[in-house]
Amino acid sequence: xxxxxxxxxxxxxxxxxxxxxxxxxxxxxxxxxxxxxxxxxxxxxxxxxxxxxxxxxxxxxxxxxxxxxxxxxxxxxxxxxxxxxxxxxxxxxxxxxxxxxxxxxxxxxxxxxxxxxxxxxxxxxxxxxxxxxxxxxxxxxxxxxxxxxxxxxxxxxxxxxxxxxxxxxxxxxxxxxxxxxxxxxxxxxxxxxxxxxxxxxxxxxxxxxxxxxxxxxxxxxxxxx
Amino acid sequence: xxxxxxxxxxxxxxxxxxxxxxxxxxxxxxxxxxxxxxxxxxxxxxxxxxxxxxxxxxxxxxxxxxxxxxxxxxxxxxxxxxxxxxxxxxxxxxxxxxxxxxxxxxxxxxxxxxxxxxxxxxxxxxxxxxxxxxxxxxxxxxxxxxxxxxxxxxxxxxxxxxxxxxxxxxxxxxxxxxxxxxxxxxxxxxxxxxxxxxxxxxxxxxxxxxxxxxxxxxxxxxxxxxxxxxxxxxxxxxxxxxxxxxxxxxxxxxxxxxxxxxxxxxxxxxxxxxxxxxxxxxxxxxxxxxxxxx
Numbered sequence: 001x002x003x004x005x006x007x008x009x010x011x012x013x014x015x016x017x018x019x020x021x022x023x024x025x026x027x028x029x030x031x032x033x034x035x036x037x038x039x040x041x042x043x044x045x046x047x048x049x050x051x052x053x054x055x056x057x058x059x060x061x062x063x064x065x066x067x068x069x070x071x072x073x074x075x076x077x078x079x080x081x082x083x084x085x086x087x088x089x090x091x092x093x094x095x096x097x098x099x100x101x102x103x104x105x106x107x108x109x110x111x112x113x114x115x116x117x118x119x120x121x122x123x124x125x126x127x128x129x130x131x132x133x134x135x136x137x138x139x140x141x142x143x144x145x146x147x148x149x150x151x152x153x154x155x156x157x158x159x160x161x162x163x164x165x166x167x168x169x170x171x172x173x174x175x176x177x178x179x180x181x182x183x184x185x186x187x188x189x190x191x192x193x194x195x196x197x198x199x200x201x202x203x204x205x206x207x208x209x210x211x212x213x214x215x216x217x218x219x220x221x222x223x224x225x
Numbered sequence: 226x227x228x229x230x231x232x233x234x235x236x237x238x239x240x241x242x243x244x245x246x247x248x249x250x251x252x253x254x255x256x257x258x259x260x261x262x263x264x265x266x267x268x269x270x271x272x273x274x275x276x277x278x279x280x281x282x283x284x285x286x287x288x289x290x291x292x293x294x295x296x297x298x299x300x301x302x303x304x305x306x307x308x309x310x311x312x313x314x315x316x317x318x319x320x321x322x323x324x325x326x327x328x329x330x331x332x333x334x335x336x337x338x339x340x341x342x343x344x345x346x347x348x349x350x351x352x353x354x355x356x357x358x359x360x361x362x363x364x365x366x367x368x369x370x371x372x373x374x375x376x377x378x379x380x381x382x383x384x385x386x387x388x389x390x391x392x393x394x395x396x397x398x399x400x401x402x403x404x405x406x407x408x409x410x411x412x413x414x415x416x417x418x419x420x421x422x423x424x425x426x427x428x429x430x431x432x433x434x435x436x437x438x439x440x441x442x443x444x445x446x447x448x449x450x451x452x453x454x455x456x457x458x459x460x461x462x463x464x465x466x467x468x469x470x471x472x473x474x475x476x477x478x479x480x481x482x483x484x485x486x487x488x489x490x491x492x493x494x495x496x497x498x499x500x501x502x503x504x505x506x507x508x509x510x511x512x513x514x515x516x517x518x519x
Contacts, residue, residue: 050430070519071435078433088428092241101239105434149432 001026001157001188002047004218007056009042016042020056020218022211024190026156029183029206031199032192033221034213040192041085043213044161047190048080049073061156078106081150083160087142089134096121096130099148106153117152124148124178140171147178157188164195172198180205239429240442246418250447253410254454254503255461258495261403262462265495268396269488270481275389278382284356285378288317288348292372301346304370308350311365313357320347407451407499408506415447415510426518440511444504451503455496463492 002024009017016039024030024047032040045051046058049065058065060076068076089098100110100117110117121127124144134142143163150158160179164172176198183189183206193199202208210221288308292300301319308317320328325347326339359377366373419426422443429439466482484492 070515071437074430074433074435076433077431082431084431088424088431090239090241090425090428093238097238101428102432104239105429105432105438153433 001061002190003057003059004046004053005057005059007046007053007058009039009046009051010054011042015054015216017046017213017218018216022218024157024188026188027183027186028188029180029202029208030190031202031208031210031221032190032213033194033196033199033210036194038213039216040194040213041161043218044082044159044190044192048082048159049076078102078153079155080157080159081147081153081155083143083146083150083158083163085161085165087134087146089142089145091134094131094133095126095137095145098134099126099145099152101149102153113152120148120152125174139166140168140175143167143171143175144178147175151182151187155187157190158182160189160191160193162193162195163191164193164198169197173201176202176205237442237445239425239439240418240422240446241425244418244421246414246421247446247450250411250414250450250503251454253407253414254451254499255458257403257407257410258455258458258499259462259465261400261495262459262466262492263482264396264399264403265488265491266396266466266482266484268393268400269484269491271389271392271396273481273485275386275393278385278389284352284354286350286352286359287376287378288350288366289345289374289376290348290370290372291345291374294343296372297346300370300372301348304348304366304373307362307365307369308348311357311362313353313355314350315353316349316351318349320349404498404502408502411447411451411503411506412510415443415507416514418447419443419511419514423518426515436512436515439515440508443511444507447507448500448504452496452500455499459492459495 002022004020004022007017007020008015020043032043034040042051046053046065047060049058049060049068052066061079063072063076065073065076089095090101093101096117097104097110099120100113103110103113103117118127121130124147126141126145126148129137129141129145134145137145143166147158147160147163150160158179163175163179167175172195179189179191180202191198191202199208199210212219212221288304290297290300290304305317305319308314322339325344326335326337328347329337329339359375359379363375366375426439463484466484469482
């Protein structure tokens with residue numbers, strides 16, 4: 001589903017990631033951890049085609065990202081739901097429209113998916129906030145809205161970058177439960193986080209594999225996690 | 226292109242509303258359309274003037290007989306005989322003293338004693354449609370009436386027609402420059418809007434929007450703004466033409482800026498053409514900026 005083969009990424013002259021090889025099978029739950037600035041966000045961006053590897057190969061759904069046009073990458077992203085670190089919304093649109101944005105950009109009629117949209121808003125607990133604009137939401141609400149937007153197209157893969165970075169423990173547990181639920185539905189989940197408590201909580205719920213970026217390289221974390 | 230133009234309210238909403246660039250685009254299109262109306266009106270008026278001068282003067286000539294007092298009548302008679310037997314000349318008539326006085330009155334007043342002045346005798350010649358052979362006529366006149374000088378108006382008619390034709394060209398050149406300036410301004414505004422909305426573009430890309438979807442949202446908005454601004458500019462431009470005082474003999478060239486025939490068609494094309502220019506300019510800007518932001 002997501003495969004990296006000897007991938008390296010350089011930024012501003014320095015190599016940020018090097019010799020990364022990984023295969024993420026369908027239905028798996030991965031955590032990616034490492035200190036701040038270690039390259040977790042960059043790694044995720046390589047996984048959804050937002051960045052091109054300096055060397056090596058990134059294959060998404062058996063297709064090498066390097067050979068994809070911008071339109072191909074756009075189509076690929078419809079199969080990958082991304083929960084970004086800073087959420088990234090269109091601040092002038094209500095939450096519902098932001099959540100429905102992937103439907104709109106893929107040419108689907110949002111009205112035809114009204115029921116699913118309402119169900120999704122209820123699933124993430126944002127029914128009462130449907131008409132609010134993103135700047136009016138709390139950190140936890142924004143993360144849940146971002147998750148709702150990431151899954152509305154029923155993607156095969158969910159990538160989450162520090163989804164619990166700005167929210168309290170209770171809210172992060174709630175978000176984790178949503179991710180676990182998605183994984184139980186057969187979705188592949190890859191979460192970048194430095195929140196070890198979150199990883200431990202997830203391990204109690206679902207089988208996970210923990211990866212760590214250390215010294216620019218990808219390692220499988222030890223049993224202490 | 227059809228997809229780009231297709232109205233999609235939901236897609237258009239992804240671009241944040243209004244702002245500086247919106248006002249700039251509407252105002253630019255308004256001002257440019259207003260100026261384009263005048264440029265086209267000027268071009269149209271110059272064209273009419275060129276045609277009129279050409280038509281009016283092309284079929285008339287003047288024969289001037291500057292002979293001593295005793296020979297003037299004889300040479301006038303001889304010249305008239307020559308003229309009346311020249312193919313291509315419909316009519317030739319010697320001007321009376323009253324008619325000569327009328328010609329001079331704008332400069333010397335109506336009471337000028339023309340009979341006391343050594344004025345040359347003028348003969349007004351009206352040509353037929355096929356015209357006459359000026360060189361041949363001059364030769365015959367030099368034999369029959371040596372004091373006669375033929376002025377077929379070509380010497381001063383040509384520069385006038387050339388000037389009017391150049392004015393017409395200037396009007397079209399101005400219209401073209403206005404269209405280019407509109408394109409430049411819309412491109413600048415679209416560039417600014419796209420750069421200011423880099424975050425919006427990032428979000429749209431994150432959720433799988435193709436470049437055509439993103440570009441079309443901006444393109445439609447800018448094309449619509451240009452269309453709206455140009456429609457108002459054209460309306461006010463036309464209204465201003467009607468405010469110019471009606472033409473009279475003294476100010477005819479200056480005030481005859483009314484639109485006629487094809488002039489109306491061209492002016493009515495200003496709003497849709499402005500929209501098209503904005504469409505192309507924004508599409509160009511969007512492609513460039515989206516490529517840079519990739």
